[in-house]
Amino acid sequence: MPAEAEIRDLVAVSRFAGSDLLLAQGAGGNTSVKTAAGSRLLIKASGFRLADVTGEAGYLDMDLPALRQIMEEPELADLAPLAAHDETVRRVRGLLPDEGGPRPSMETGFHLLLDRVVLHTHPIYLNAFTCSREGQAACQEEAGADTAWVPYAAPGYPLARAVAESCAAHLAEHGHQPTRIVLGNHGLITTSADVDTAIRDTRALAGRGEQFFGSLPGDACELGEPTSVTTRWARDLQAIFDRVGHAAVARPARRRALLAAVRRDQPLTGGPLVPDDAIYGVHLCRQLAASTPPADWLHEHGKAQPAEELPAKAVVALEGEGVVLVAPNEASLDFMEENLLANVLIHELIARRDQPRYLQTREVDELLAMESEQYRQKLAQRRGEPCRS
Ligand SMILES: [Zn+2]
Structure with a gap:
């Protein structure tokens, strides 16, 4: 002992x-x-x-x-x-x-x-x-x-x-x-x-x-208020999920650094930097005009019906407005948001001095295939807990 x-x-x-x-x-x-x-x-x-x-x-x-x-x-x-x-x-x-x-x-x-x-x-x-x-x-x-x-x-x-x-x-x-x-x-x-x-x-x-690299803004990790457009978009997307019986949760991101990043005229994230970016779906981030209705986004990607084809995980950046996260359950959303926050802040620091070095597609595929990662996600879904490392 x-x-x-x-x-x-x-x-x-x-x-x-x-x-x-x-x-x-x-x-x-x-x-x-x-x-x-x-x-x-x-x-x-x-x-x-x-x-x-x-x-x-x-x-x-x-x-x-x-x-x-x-x-x-x-x-x-x-x-x-x-x-x-x-x-x-x-x-x-x-x-x-x-x-x-x-x-x-x-x-x-x-x-x-x-x-x-x-x-x-x-x-x-x-x-x-x-x-x-x-x-x-x-x-x-x-x-x-x-x-x-x-x-x-x-x-x-x-x-x-x-x-x-x-x-x-x-x-x-x-x-x-x-x-x-x-x-x-x-x-x-x-x-x-x-x-x-x-x-x-x-x-x-x-x-x-x-x-x-220099300091980040003191409030970068604090929680802020999503815009009404972002909140409505997440609610409409959730209504579609509920209607077709898709077991996923959609909600707006709330970390201040993410709210600030979508107001800049550049992509929210350039790509996956670390293994958890692949695990939490940060590499799947999509930029959309904020006027695109959620149903159009789902149709555009052939994901409207049936429920199995709807995304279990997604990061949608609504240009100039905010970020909507989709995950199998509430707790996974928190983990996804924290990893996205880290990805965005690391990009911000690197942009001051250098260029990012991304994980290669082969490395991302490898991570997604790893048995332990699958276990962690399966276990999380079964328990209704976040997928985490
Ligand atoms: Zn580690």
């Missing part, structure tokens, strides 16, 4: 990252703490917000040597990366007491490689580096030598392999493991023996991004 100290540390580090949208959005990001004897790993459960990790819920207490054995299985290295990922998911599931219950974060793999406390976040200021063309050079200049850079890899087993390679290279060059690992088109990992150092390093790197 883990000592109270481990649980207390896991809750503290999770609360830190979960309390700030600039550090983690939706259920993005994850945390873990290892017991001193190296026998147990306490890790955030897939599908929970970091802020929802408590002493009683939101994490799993796993057999650390058994997890390591799974991830280090030599035959996995012979499989294609995504097949290897599916295989690790299947084997990790075999360690769980309840087949239908919570699973450990799909990013468990890299937690096994690192120090006692692991804090993985998706900081908006740092992701302006990781999602821009010249970001690696700029970030390495800003972050200093003790920071490793891992080029983009799909979350799960492929990312764990990439982190392992980066740690080995860092060890060979510097004589010790990196404590700060920047992930291309994804986010940040900090790791330490104690919570305070992991938090301090995360703050420091996000701070370097803010210094380099």
